[in-house]
Amino acid sequence: MNTTSALSSRQRLKLTLPCLLYLICGLGCLLVPARFADAFILTAGMVSLLSSVPFFVHAFQWHRRLDLVAALLTAALGLLCVFMRCQGAFLIGVLYSMYLLAIGLVFLIQAVLDRFSGSRLWIGLGYLLAGGLLLVFRHDDPRFVMEIIGAYLLLQAWQNLEELFCFSNPYDAKYWSTRHWMALPAFFIGIFPSFVIGRIQDEGMKHRAVDFDGRKNDSEVNLRIWIHTGTYGPRLYGHMTFSRNNVMYSYGDYDVPAEKLFGTIGPGIFFTVNAEIYANNCCIVEHSPLFEYGLHLTDAQLQAFDRMSGEIFSQTVPWVCPMEAAHEAGRPVSLQTCGKMYANRLWFRTGCRFRMYTRGPWKWYALLGNNCSNFAAAKLNEIGLHLPVSHGVVSPGEFYEVMETLFDDPDSCVITRSYHTVDIPASLFDVPD
Incomplete structure (x- = not known):
């Protein structure tokens, strides 16, 4: 890039x-x-x-x-x-x-x-x-x-x-992505003083989302990067995903019973889902607004993306959440009894398909190491985007800053940005109920 x-x-x-x-x-x-x-x-x-x-x-x-x-x-x-x-x-x-x-x-x-x-x-x-x-x-x-x-x-x-x-x-783009960048103390930044700043920004976004949305040029958007945010609990740290051809790619720790060390480590679970249905679910049900950035990839990068996604599927096997397993077994089940687990809610409302890593560096998810942000950045770097990856306790907020800077760059491949929230119905996607 x-x-x-x-x-x-x-x-x-x-x-x-x-x-x-x-x-x-x-x-x-x-x-x-x-x-x-x-x-x-x-x-x-x-x-x-x-x-x-x-x-x-x-x-x-x-x-x-x-x-x-x-x-x-x-x-x-x-x-x-x-x-x-x-x-x-x-x-x-x-x-x-x-x-x-x-x-x-x-x-x-x-x-x-x-x-x-x-x-x-x-x-x-x-x-x-x-x-x-x-x-x-x-x-x-x-x-x-x-x-x-x-x-x-x-x-x-x-x-x-x-x-x-x-x-x-620009010739040092690879240098930019391979340096040992220091991560900021994500917990203190997310919970303490910046909480006030975050609330002010969130309130302001409700009134200026139209001004936030923008497009730099008329190039085709063939990849989208999504930065999830929120104002309570784990949502303070956010989530990072990417999508192509309206298919969302996400990595995380969704197998709650198999978690270790107080939920900071668990099996690496990957899922795909309709991107717009997933985005609406994040905004409406999970109360997690989204920053969306549209990128234009070259033909070589598109081919690299296909190879990268193929490798994901070759290293993973199908995994079913407890609610889906009960449904397939014909046992009575409801969201009221199973909805506490996010994977169950997500499958029930979006029809996502889960897969579990069986080998490779992403076999184990680590909140403070191999997390969603590092996964997305690493996979996108495989296709030549050269995103920076900080070391330490990394939060998706760092990539929000990176994408904002790249959007301001007239020569980068980040060409659009938009904000989606339930507070602005026009920012949601028109998808079937």
């Missing part, structure tokens, strides 16, 4: 400003940590308190226990940072070290699933070492936290500089 050879001044500014911001703040945190520390901890506390408000509202309005837990956690973090700065700094340091340890564990688990892949093993050990050292040598001085944040911001500045370079040189 041609990743920008003619960025406009506005697009260059959009990529350059975050890099400069990270660089200036990172240097400030490292060189004069005392001046930044108090303001940062106080700001983090205020944002956390603000983030807890909508959680409290929805916890009591819709009787959601998960929202109540999130509200109490964000409020506690906010109060701690506002009134007990040193303890807040201590907590932030501990959380960051735990995040590094979690990322290291993710890589080690993925290395085992990939039959002790050397690259993942060494990176995982590196993350574990960094997290362990930080956890052992932490102390209550807020300046120490600022130095940690400063180092992180400088790494982000370097990464943004690389992104700017890659998006400016």
Whole structure:
């Protein structure tokens, strides 16, 4: 895929400003940590308190226990940072070290699933070492936290500089897709301060979806990438799928009884379904709005797609969800008794066809490793799209940012975008009931 050879001044500014911001703040945190520390901890506390408000509202309005837990956690973090700065700094340091340890564990688990892949093993050990050292040598001085944040911001500045370079040189598209991009802390981004920003964006989208929809040129759309989103529970992390010829391709952990490690690992299940019926079901029933991006593939890429999809079917065997199995056996079954499991709801409402991987790297699904986002990106990279794949705890939101940037690029193959939500009936598809 041609990743920008003619960025406009506005697009260059959009990529350059975050890099400069990270660089200036990172240097400030490292060189004069005392001046930044108090303001940062106080700001983090205020944002956390603000983030807890909508959680409290929805916890009591819709009787959601998960929202109540999130509200109490964000409020506690906010109060701690506002009134007990040193303890807040201590907590932030501990959380960051735990995040590094979690990322290291993710890589080690993925290395085992990939039959002790050397690259993942060494990176995982590196993350574990960094997290362990930080956890052992932490102390209550807020300046120490600022130095940690400063180092992180400088790494982000370097990464943004690389992104700017890659998006400016189409011959380096493959380099862009093979770099070791750092994943952001998906849980904290999805649950804590950005919750407020996400709600504001969601509300705004209801009123400007028509402005969001767009087309760059008249080229044929022969591949669509879908970024699922939501505002509650697992939907906060979203989902990523792709479709061609109105057939949706999706990968995930749908065999709930076979899940391990608290549902973070399970058999790799793949399904195909009518894309428009599936999209409507996501919006109307599952309350998950969709961002859709239309791509134009070359003839060579279309042939590669056919080979890639054929390999998926050669590595998988048919799998039936419990509700379908009961139906085939002639046993009485209803959605009321089986609807808690997503695979049952999906089969009942869309008629999707499931398949289970029996070999290859996707035999085991890992929420923090081989998840839906990495699957979609890896499969699309097989046909030459060269999408970036971050390492660590990856969420579909990262690919939303990538697709937005590529849509802004006049030379990329991402030529359309649209937004689908039950709040805007005109954005739904006209399919038979």
